[in-house]
Amino acid sequence: MRKNSILFLAGIVIILALGFLLPWTIRNPFYFFVGYVVLQYVTIATGWNILGGYAGYINFGAAGFFGAGVYLAAFLYTTLGLPLPLCILSAAVLGAILGVLMGYLTLRIQGVYFAIATLGLVIVLETIVHNISALGGASGMAVYGPRPPGWSPGPSQYNFTVMLMIAVASVALARFVEISWIGRGLRAVRASEDAAECSGVPTLRLKLLACALSGAVLAAAGSPYPFYTSYVEPVTAFSLIIGLNAIAMPLIGGTKSWAGPVLGALLLASVQQIATVTISSELNILFVGLVLIAFVAFAPGGLADLFSRKQGRAKP
Amino acid sequence: MNDIVLSMKAVEKAFGAFRALGPVDLDLRPGERLGIIGPNGSGKTTLINCITGVYRPDKGSVHFEGRDISHIEAHKRARLGISRSFQIPRPFAGMTVLENLLVPLDYCHVDGSKEERARAVLTSVGLAGRISHPSESLSQLELRKLELARALVGNPKVLIADEAMAGLSGEEIDEVLSILFALNRSGVAVIMIEHIMHAVMRFSERIVCFETGRLIASGTSAEIAENPLVQKVYFGE
Amino acid sequence: MLSIDILLNAVVTGILLGSVYASLALGLGITFGILHIPNIAHPTLVIAGAFFVYTFGQWGFDPIFAALIGLAPFYILGVALYIFYSRVFERRGGANVLQSLTLFFGLSLVIEILLALSFGSELKSVSVSYIGSSLKLGLLTIPYRLLIPALLGPVMIAAVWLYLSRTNSGTAIRAVAHEERALSIAGLNPASVKQHAFGIATATAVVAGAALIMIGPVEPFAGRFQIGRVFAIVVLAGMGSIPGSLAIAIIIGVAEALVASYLNPSWAPGVAFAILLLGLAFRPQGLFGAAR
Numbered sequence: 001m002r003k004n005s006i007l008f009l010a011g012i013v014i015i016l017a018l019g020f021l022l023p024w025t026i027r028n029p030f031y032f033f034v035g036y037v038v039l040q041y042v043t044i045a046t047g048w049n050i051l052g053g054y055a056g057y058i059n060f061g062a063a064g065f066f067g068a069g070v071y072l073a074a075f076l077y078t079t080l081g082l083p084l085p086l087c088i089l090s091a092a093v094l095g096a097i098l099g100v101l102m103g104y105l106t107l108r109i110q111g112v113y114f115a116i117a118t119l120g121l122v123i124v125l126e127t128i129v130h131n132i133s134a135l136g137g138a139s140g141m142a143v144y145g146p147r148p149p150g151w152s153p154g155p156s157q158y159n160f161t162v163m164l165m166i167a168v169a170s171v172a173l174a175r176f177v178e179i180s181w182i183g184r185g186l187r188a189v190r191a192s193e194d195a196a197e198c199s200g201v202p203t204l205r206l207k208l209l210a211c212a213l214s215g216a217v218l219a220a221a222g223s224p225y226p227f228y229t230s231y232v233e234p235v236t237a238f239s240l241i242i243g244l245n246a247i248a249m250p251l252i253g254g255t256k257s258w259a260g261p262v263l264g265a266l267l268l269a270s271v272q273q274i275a276t277v278t279i280s281s282e283l284n285i286l287f288v289g290l291v292l293i294a295f296v297a298f299a300p301g302g303l304a305d306l307f308s309r310k311q312g313r314a315k316p
Numbered sequence: 317m318n319d320i321v322l323s324m325k326a327v328e329k330a331f332g333a334f335r336a337l338g339p340v341d342l343d344l345r346p347g348e349r350l351g352i353i354g355p356n357g358s359g360k361t362t363l364i365n366c367i368t369g370v371y372r373p374d375k376g377s378v379h380f381e382g383r384d385i386s387h388i389e390a391h392k393r394a395r396l397g398i399s400r401s402f403q404i405p406r407p408f409a410g411m412t413v414l415e416n417l418l419v420p421l422d423y424c425h426v427d428g429s430k431e432e433r434a435r436a437v438l439t440s441v442g443l444a445g446r447i448s449h450p451s452e453s454l455s456q457l458e459l460r461k462l463e464l465a466r467a468l469v470g471n472p473k474v475l476i477a478d479e480a481m482a483g484l485s486g487e488e489i490d491e492v493l494s495i496l497f498a499l500n501r502s503g504v505a506v507i508m509i510e511h512i513m514h515a516v517m518r519f520s521e522r523i524v525c526f527e528t529g530r531l532i533a534s535g536t537s538a539e540i541a542e543n544p545l546v547q548k549v550y551f552g553e
Numbered sequence: 554m555l556s557i558d559i560l561l562n563a564v565v566t567g568i569l570l571g572s573v574y575a576s577l578a579l580g581l582g583i584t585f586g587i588l589h590i591p592n593i594a595h596p597t598l599v600i601a602g603a604f605f606v607y608t609f610g611q612w613g614f615d616p617i618f619a620a621l622i623g624l625a626p627f628y629i630l631g632v633a634l635y636i637f638y639s640r641v642f643e644r645r646g647g648a649n650v651l652q653s654l655t656l657f658f659g660l661s662l663v664i665e666i667l668l669a670l671s672f673g674s675e676l677k678s679v680s681v682s683y684i685g686s687s688l689k690l691g692l693l694t695i696p697y698r699l700l701i702p703a704l705l706g707p708v709m710i711a712a713v714w715l716y717l718s719r720t721n722s723g724t725a726i727r728a729v730a731h732e733e734r735a736l737s738i739a740g741l742n743p744a745s746v747k748q749h750a751f752g753i754a755t756a757t758a759v760v761a762g763a764a765l766i767m768i769g770p771v772e773p774f775a776g777r778f779q780i781g782r783v784f785a786i787v788v789l790a791g792m793g794s795i796p797g798s799l800a801i802a803i804i805i806g807v808a809e810a811l812v813a814s815y816l817n818p819s820w821a822p823g824v825a826f827a828i829l830l831l832g833l834a835f836r837p838q839g840l841f842g843a844a845r
Contacts (some may be wrong), residue, residue, distance in 0.1 A: 058651045105834045111589050112650050113788070113833050119593065120781045120826035127823045181422040188408045188419045195406035198368055199466060200394040200423035240774075244662060247655060256410065268580060282666050289662040296656045297641040 008175060012168055019164040023157035032160035033178070036228055040221055041208040041269040044242065045249035045261035046170045047217025051099075051210045052247070053255030054183055056190035057107070061118030062246030065095045065215050067237035069222030071135055074143045074232045079134070081312045084146055088166065088223040095219025096212040103211035107204060126238045140233025143226040159228045166224070169219045174258040177213065178245045184209055218246070241285055249294040254304025263303060320379075321346045321505055322367065322398070327376035329362050336362040337529045339376060344474065344505050351520030352509045353540075355549060359529035360480055360509050361403075364476050368400050369393045381473070395423055399472035403479040403509075405459035407451035413438065413462060414447045417469045424470040434469060441465045441495050456490045461495070468499055475499065476507045481515055487514050517541065525549065554783035555696070558692040563757075563814040565805055567691055569703035571806025573768065575799045576706035576761045577779055578786035580754035585784075585792035588750055589730050590638070591654050596776035596783055599712060600753055602627060602762025603677075606670055610679040611630040616763045617705065623759035631755025635659070635748045661776065668773035676770035704763035709760050714795045715755065726750040727793070777821055785829035 021030060044062060051057050051237055059065075069091035076082040076090055102121060106114040148158035159263050177183050184204045188196035197203045226232045245268065253264025268291070299306055320343050328338035337359040344350055354360050365371040367378060377386045385393055390532065408416050416468030417434035426433045438447055441461040446454065454462060460480055467475055477496060481489045493515060500506050510516040517537040525533040526548045533543045540546055570788055575601055584592040594731045602623060609619035642653060717723035729746045736743050765771055785805060790797035805828055809821045 026708060056651055058654055060654075105830050111580055112654065114785045115591070115651070115654050116593070116788075117826075117830055117833065118779070119777070119784075120829065123778065123781060124826050127820060131817065175538060184411075184415065184419055184422060187410055191408040191410060192406035193371065195402060195408065195466075196419065197370075197390045198394050198400050198402075199420035200391050200470065202389070202391045202423075240662075244658075247658065248665045251655065282669055286666040286670070289659045289666065292658060293659040293663065296652055296659065300652060 005179075008172075012172060016165070016168060019161045020151065023153050026036070029154050029156035032156040036156070036160045036163050037273055038266060038269040039160070039167045040225070041245055041249060041265040042262055043167045043170045043221035044161070044218060044246045045253070045265040046167070046174045046258065047214050047221060048246040049214075049250040049255055049258070049261040050174055050217065051214035052178055053179065053250050053261070054186040054190065055207055055210045057207065057210070058247065059117045059118045059214065060115055060243055061102075061121035062218050063240065063243040064118070064121035065098060065218035065240045066222035066225075066242050067122070067125055067234070068094055068098060070220030070225045070232055070237040071129060072219070072224035074141060074226035075135060075141060077145075077226065078141070078143055084087070084162065084224070084227070085305055088162075088220055091223035092216040092220040095215035095217070096204070097215075099211035099213075099215025100208050102215075103208045104143070107207050122238050122243065126234050129234050129237075136233070138234060140231055142231050143229075145227030145230060155227075159224055162224050163228075166220050170220070171262060173213065173217065174261075178258055179208075182206065183208065187310065240289070241281070244285065244288055244292070245272075248288050248295075250302070251295050251300075252302055254299075254302030257279075257304060258305045260302050267303075317482045319345055320471065321348075321381060323379040324363075325377050325379070325475055327363075327366055329366055329373050329374045334531055338477070339364065340529075340531050342524065342531065346473070346505055347500065347503050348505045349500055349536075350392075350505070350507045350509060350518040351523040352526065353511075353513070353516060353523060353546075354526030357528075358526040360526055361478070362529070364400060364478060364507075364509065366439040367393075368398055381477055391423070394420070394425060394470075394472075397471070397473035398476070399467040399470065399474065400476040401460075401467045401478060401480050405456075405463045407442065407454070407459060407462055410453050411451055412448050413443060413451055413454070416451050416462060416466055420466060420470045426471065426475070437469045438463050440498070442491070457491070460484065460488075460492060464492070464495055464499075468504070472504060474505045474507065476509070477548065478509045479511060480508070481510060481512050493519055518530065554623075559814055561692055562694065563810040566693060566699065567807030567810030568803050569695070569806070570810060571803030572703040572706040572799070573699075573761075573764045574779075574782050574786060574806055575802035576702075576709055576764055577755065578783040578798055578802060579710055579761065579795070580757040581783045582787050582790070582793060582795055582798050583713075583726070583750055583754035583757075585788045586790075586798075587727060587730055588747055589792075590751075591650060592657050592754070593654060593780060593784075594634075594664065595758065596779035597661035597664045598627075598630075599761045599765060600771060600773060600776045601664055601668060602759035603766040603775075604672055604762070604773070605759055606763040606766055607672075607677045607679055607771070611765075615681060616679050616767055617701075619831070620760045620763035624756045624761075627759040628752040628756040632748045632753040634755065635751035637753075639744065639747070665773050665776065673774065674772060674774070676772050677766070678770035679766050681767070681771040698767055698769075702767045705760065705764050709757060710795060710799060713757065717795070722746075722749065726734075726753075727827040739804065775804050781826040781829055781830075785825045785832065788829065789832040 044066065048059060048062050072091045072094050073087040076087050102117060106117045129135050135141060145155065148155050150156040152161055185196065186203045188199065188201055189203050189206060193203055237302055247266035249268050250261040252268060253262065254260030268288065275284060295302065322344040324340055329336050340363065352357045352360050362371065366373045369388065373386060375382050378397060379385065380396055385396065403501060408419060414434055417437060418430060418436065419435060421430040423450065435447065438444055441464055443458060443461050443465060446458060451462060455530040464480060481492050487513065496506055496519065508516055508519055520537060523537055523540040524531055525540060527549050532545045533540060535543065579598065581592060584590045584595065589775060590614060605623045606619045607618045609622065610616060638653065638656065641656065646799045670803050683697055683701065687694050688700060717727055724739050725746045729743050738744065785804045786798050790801045808828065809824045812824050813821045
């Protein structure tokens with residue numbers, strides 16, 4: 001256990017170091033432009049999995065949390081001039097509040113109602129944004145992001161490194177949840193809510209905590225987005241593909257451990273980034289939808305489970 | 317100092333127009349072995365759910381060690397020392413046998429290492445060889461034992477064993493009974509809900525019989541066996 | 554300022570809209586309300602029904618007649634969906650609610666995309682002679698394009714309700730979720746009862762789709778704006794209560810129409826979800842159902 005944590009920490013240090021050094025060695029900013037999206041999905045999948053994977057509560061409204069983060073960061077930056085780290089932090093806090101609110105309204109009953117309610121979250125938030133002129137309404141608003149600081153060669157590279165830090169922090173949070181008493185309690189909730197409650201687990205409080213953490217990560221994933229695109233509009237901030245990928249990536253990678261969503265996001269987001277050059281976004285959604293169905297139907301444990309089964313078979 | 321550990325006063329519970337339970341008065345002494353019998357749908361499960369906090373009674377109150385617990389949540393009652401096993405075992409799938417016991421230990425205080433405590437309890441119920449196995453891989457008897465081990469790992473004062481022996485063979489029943497007897501000798505009061513008559517008769521110091529949500533008879537095993545009301549419930553006229 | 558004709562028209566429009574919402578929710582009332590299968594793809598199936606009706610409209614068929622033609626293929630589609638669903642999950646010993654939700658989520662996206670790829674993403678509508686004009690009754694103005702679909706709803710709901718409550722196979726459907734063993738003893742195969750129920754539920758989608766496309770143009774992704782409404786209706790009616798669902802649907806329709814008239818039409822999509830969330834928070838067992 002402790003040895004694994006040291007390895008994990010070493011991994012984080014190496015990845016962060018690469019995040020600061022690579023922009024100076026790889027000259028083409030396009031790689032960082034694409035890499036940003038992959039890291040964004042690593043964060044989204046990781047955040048979704050804290051609630052969906054560990055506790056087994058499906059959130060169809062990841063795009064709602066993401067979009068809330070996008071808009072709050074854009075608003076705070078353009079109107080109040082808040083520095084970027086504070087924008088990210090505020091987005092995370094808003095995500096946590098939204099998560100607790102959704103959870104409090106629906107989690108006392110069965111999980112299916114939570115899932116249905118999250119379907120509505122996106123529509124409700126999108127409706128609200130449409131009706132607020134300070135956020136640009138349906139036509140959106142332009143955001144002129146911060147100038148990259150001295151340690152980063154350009155805006156694409158800067159956004160990439162910021163997103164990398166968010167992704168790393170999210171994965172570290174997910175891993176902490178997973179190996180701590182929180183994760184154990186959530187897994188117990190997932191297996192049997194009644195048995196968990198009768199074993200002393202405060203199931204409602206634990207689920208609300210998972211909602212808050214998951215919502216915070218999902219909203220944080222959206223917070224640098226306005227600076228990445230320089231323009232936010234409801235259609236992209238609350239995009240369908242975000243909600244779909246948030247579910248598909250952990251399910252494909254495996255929901256039991258933090259590595260599953262990371263693996264699923266790296267795979268699926270890379271494929272999508274390569275594919276968008278050649279196929280339409282509709283075919284992209286069709287592809288992810290079919291992959292999602294295939295995994296739910298035939299490999300519910302995801303790739304992680306397929307690998308470990310193969311290993312298990314090889315051992316004896 | 318107190319000769320009643322758990323006490324139910326005029327407890328009632330209804331679902332819509334259907335009165336599932338009550339009004340029921342029932343006391344449990346510390347270290348007592350109480351059997352609860354009655355046909356399916358007679359209110360036994362509703363009674364347990366009112367004690368453990370899955371349901372809030374519509375009327376009446378539940379007291380534990382002199383304190384009114386009618387309105388506190390189930391997990392808090394579990395931490396106070398009211399523990400239960402489920403009729404259909406509900407292992408925490410995806411966890412090892414040991415981890416299953418670490419879940420309740422996360423929320424209670426034990427002297428010394430939690431893992432040591434878990435290992436000791438698993439050894440005492442005969443699951444020592446299965447400690448690091450996934451809980452899904454256990455046999456029916458082992459699942460029953462895990463269910464009991466998880467219920468008693470946090471040192472409860474009252475254990476409710478809900479049909480802990482259903483579907484087991486004669487020898488296996490003896491094994492579960494001996495676990496419960498051993499637990500009881502350490503001072504834990506045990507409420508046994510059971511359809512297997514010879515087991516509940518052998519185990520209990522006192523038996524109560526439920527029928528359509530009401531307590532219709534109470535007494536020793538011998539008294540219950542002779543009770544005409546009980547005979548009517550079980551054998552008809 | 555609360556002029557009586559605006560109020561009256563809003564209420565009547567709301568009642569008519571509600572009647573259409575009830576027909577949208579009918580299929581979900583069967584799959585989710587009775588069978589407890591969380592078929593979140595149902596609104597998308599309704600949209601697929603609307604496109605079916607649109608296609609036949611292009612060939613000169615009347616929308617209602619096209620919907621009647623569609624009953625059989627949609628019934629078969631529903632049976633096929635159920636077979637796929639049960640094959641996937643029954644192998645694993647029973648359906649996990651969350652996995653089935655995900656499955657239907659994936660299915661609905663695939664159906665939407667297939668519709669978009671074959672029909673394009675633009676709005677599609679049907680044109681029939683009788684839906685252009687309006688019925689004027691004193692202060693009231695009721696467009697026929699709303700009145701006729703609104704009358705279609707109660708007819709279909711009544712038919713399904715009579716079927717479920719008066720016939721043996723309907724009773725079997727109502728019983729199958731709770732009394733699977735009793736059905737087996739009575740010589741009925743629970744799996745085929747469920748298949749049949751899923752088929753009927755999906756067949757109602759084509760009629761609901763006809764109603765929807767008569768009211769106004771439809772695009773492939775329109776289903777997601779109905780999800781809140783249909784689940785609000787089924788859940789708040791008390792799972793499986795069909796007369797209750799008509800009442801809830803009308804409440805939602807009237808609430809939306811009032812919000813649209815007095816606040817702003819762009820707020821209306823959120824109304825059903827707000828009602829659903831409040832309902833779940835304060836009365837999870839539904840307004841008409843008994844506590845479980």
